[in-house]
Amino acid sequence: MTIHWCGTGLSSAPGLRRLAESGADLVVWNRTVEKARAVVGDLCSDIRAFDADALRDALRPGDVVVSMLPGDWHIPLAETAIDKGTHFVSSSYVSPEMAALDGAAKTAGVALVNEVGLDPGxxxxxxxxxxxxxxxxxxxxxxxxxxxxxxxxxxxxxxxxxxxxxxxxxxxxxxxxxxxxxxxxxxxxxxxxxxxxxxxxxxxxxxxxxxxxxxxxxxxxxxxxxxxxxxxxxxxxxxxxxxxxxxxxxxxxxxxxxxxxxxxxxxxxxxxxxxxxxxxxxxxxxxxxxxxxxxxxxxxxxxxxxxxxxxxxxxxxxxxxGSAMARLVSVPVSLAVEGAAAGQIAPGVSTAPRDAEAVAKWLDVTREQxxxxxxxxxx
The missing domain is CATH 3.30.360.10 (Dihydrodipicolinate Reductase; domain 2)
Incomplete structure (x- = not known):
């Protein structure tokens, strides 16, 4: 199982670091490879130029694709995730277009997880x-x-x-x-x-x-x-x-x-x-x-x-x-990635967890940040 993290803006490094330190298999995709290397080169050796077709070819069933890209990329990447049998994670609000993918995601058996940053999250x-x-x-x-x-x-x-x-x-x-x-x-x-x-x-x-x-x-x-x-x-x-x-x-x-x-x-x-x-x-x-x-x-x-x-x-x-904003956006994203990868999040469109065990874990990790x-x- 590989985590494909797309986008290495100002709110990505702490969550990426947490996943890297856990031993996760990471591929980082960014529009500019040099900028990504400057930000997360010490965390991940596999950094690739972001290209939707190249990402699609790299995805395998059970992988997780994370969109830390501008919002207009979330739907195309979520649709690709459904087609490829991979899970999807974003910190952004659930848009009507994302909500409309719920049935297809359930049929494909993949989780489309959103609103898992700071606010919302x-x-x-x-x-x-x-x-x-x-x-x-x-x-x-x-x-x-x-x-x-x-x-x-x-x-x-x-x-x-x-x-x-x-x-x-x-x-x-x-x-x-x-x-x-x-x-x-x-x-x-x-x-x-x-x-x-x-x-x-x-x-x-x-x-x-x-x-x-x-x-x-x-x-x-x-x-x-x-x-x-x-x-x-x-x-x-x-x-x-x-x-x-x-x-x-x-x-x-x-x-x-x-x-x-x-x-x-x-x-x-x-x-x-x-x-x-x-x-x-x-x-x-x-x-x-x-x-x-x-x-x-x-x-x-x-x-x-x-x-x-x-x-x-x-x-x-x-x-x-790192910055407080970066920690409190990307570390919760990393928790959602772990949950999706472990099959702990039901297929379909979902948001931040509400069951007691997951809530307790998220709050424990938040106290560390x-x-x-x-x-x-x-x-």
């Missing part, structure tokens, strides 16, 4: 842990008020005036700022056109309490079922969102204002130009530590007298092992 695992803990408690009652929050963000460990730094191309961040969100607030579905229209403050229960600016992103509602909240549950709040340093909205006010004016091909061109400028001005310097903060919170009962309230918190900074991981009981 570890946030799912923490949510599954909290839900299992709550269901096993005396407080469990679907009729009670339920409030669920999940906020994650990569922020500079050494705050700057821009209140942010980029781990990879800023284009994705800028595009996300143009996207609407859907969540539950005050017991009602809430649609927001732009993130800055829904900014609020969140007090993270870290060892030294710290507040952040937060906002909902994407459509949170499909994750109600993903996490096990029933249609008949009393949901007062359900938000999956992004976390930023205090002062971020002020520092980015001009960015927000310009994004509002961008439309059509000319707007896309300007967005790319902005991305290039931000990458030049606000990328991490070599060796500069980044920081990742993730908080997943479940409160049950009235706000002033909850019967259950716990928060899973993670705080990590870059160190000699972050400086602080804890469950805070507020009662």
């Amino acid at each position: 570890l946030d799912h695992v923490m949510a599954h842990w909290l839900m299992a803990d709550y269901r096993a408690s005396d407080a469990f009652d679907p009729a009670s008020e339920h409030r669920f929050l999940s906020y994650c963000g990569g922020v500079p460990a050494q705050p700057n005036d821009f209140r942010y730094k980029f781990s990879w191309s800023p284009l994705g961040v800028l595009k996300a700022l143009r996207s609407p969100s859907r969540s539950i607030r005050g017991g009602a579905v809430t649609d927001v056109a732009r993130p800055w229209d829904a900014l609020s403050s969140y007090a993270a229960p870290l060892p030294s309490p710290e507040s952040f600016e937060v906002y909902p992103n994407r459509d949170s509602l499909p994750f109600l079922a993903e996490y096990g909240f029933g249609d008949d549950w009393n949901m007062q709040e359900f938000v999956r969102g992004t976390l930023r340093l205090n002062g971020w909205s002020d520092a980015w006010a001009d960015v927000f204002a310009e994004i509002e004016t961008l439309h059509g091909p000319e707007g896309d061109a300007r967005l790319q130009e902005m991305s290039d400028g931000f990458w030049a001005a606000h990328a991490y310097d070599a060796g500069e530590p980044d920081r990742v903060v993730l908080c997943v919170d479940l409160m049950v009962g009235p706000k002033d007298a909850p019967v259950y309230h716990k928060t899973f918190v993670l705080d990590a900074t870059g160190d000699a092992r 972050a400086q602080h991981v804890a469950v805070v009981d507020h009662l």
Whole structure:
């Protein structure tokens, strides 16, 4: 069984290192072989120029293909995996096109595993842990008020005036700022056109309490079922969102204002130009530590007298092992690769694990990758 890891961007090395140290048979595919050698040459001797046809020819039944490539490659590689009888792993969200491959993957007996990075990924695992803990408690009652929050963000460990730094191309961040969100607030579905229209403050229960600016992103509602909240549950709040340093909205006010004016091909061109400028001005310097903060919170009962309230918190900074973002994206990917290779993940399209044994393993490994991981009981 061979693991075919495609893409060696900034978030690949720690996961690759973990697989290499376990003795896995690795082939690394990258558009530029020289760049891949510079990043992972000490981990893998078999580095090849990425080519879809060459990859297809190299795949054998039972292999695993990992896509750390741009999102438009996920579907073609997943389709190739189905045709060749190999498993597929990606850290990205399940797209409608990926979901549509579920039946074919089941027929082929292969696992198409997605949402196994940081966010989405570890946030799912923490949510599954909290839900299992709550269901096993005396407080469990679907009729009670339920409030669920999940906020994650990569922020500079050494705050700057821009209140942010980029781990990879800023284009994705800028595009996300143009996207609407859907969540539950005050017991009602809430649609927001732009993130800055829904900014609020969140007090993270870290060892030294710290507040952040937060906002909902994407459509949170499909994750109600993903996490096990029933249609008949009393949901007062359900938000999956992004976390930023205090002062971020002020520092980015001009960015927000310009994004509002961008439309059509000319707007896309300007967005790319902005991305290039931000990458030049606000990328991490070599060796500069980044920081990742993730908080997943479940409160049950009235706000002033909850019967259950716990928060899973993670705080990590870059160190000699690599950036915090790289560790917390690619190490979970490596766990999914191991699970798929061992036949522990059912055929079809799936996301981060929810069974107790796998959740426990993922959280144990996560504790090794972050400086602080804890469950805070507020009662």
